[in-house]
Amino acid sequence: MRIDKYLWCVRYFKTRNIATTACKKGHIRVNDAIVKPSRDIYPMDKIVLRLNQVNYQLTVLDIPPSRVGAKLVDIYRIDTTPKSEFEAQELLKYSKDYYRQKGEGRPTKKDRREIDGYLESDDNKE
Incomplete structure (x- = not known):
């Protein structure tokens, strides 16, 4: 089975097109080699998948006949992703420095309207 189809079947991607684009x-990566979407996979292949800033590590157990339900995914793969990958993502999510703080950087659309409104009101006073 193709790698893009496999990742779609075990529900890592919503569509095959998204899986193909990721490839x-x-x-x-399959067995530490970057692969094309048409690469065939076999049982016991090791897959490393970068998705949402997390490097998932999978081991293929079996090839599914088609897309499977969420409860049946564990029959076809073993997720060996270390917990540290998820902890790093959680730290980024709640970090104060991760998102732009209010008042820093470019003004938002709302800020722009307020600035324009303030400047127009000054012009009308003169």
């Missing part, structure tokens, strides 16, 4: 961008 083309180099986000998927």
Whole structure:
């Protein structure tokens, strides 16, 4: 089975097209080699998948006949992703420095309207 189809079947991607695009961008490795979407996979292959800033590590157990339900995914793969990958993502999510703080950087659309409104009101006073 193709790697893009496999990742779609075990529900890592919502569509095969998204899985294909991830392969083309180099986000998927099989046995430590960047692969094309058409690469065939076999049981006991090791897959590293970069998705949402997390490097998932999978081991293929079996090839599913088609897309499987969420409860049946564990029959076809073993997720060996270390917990540290998820902890790093949680730290980024709640970090104060991760998102732009209010008042820093470019003004938002609302800020722009307030600035324009303030400047127009000054012009009308003169």
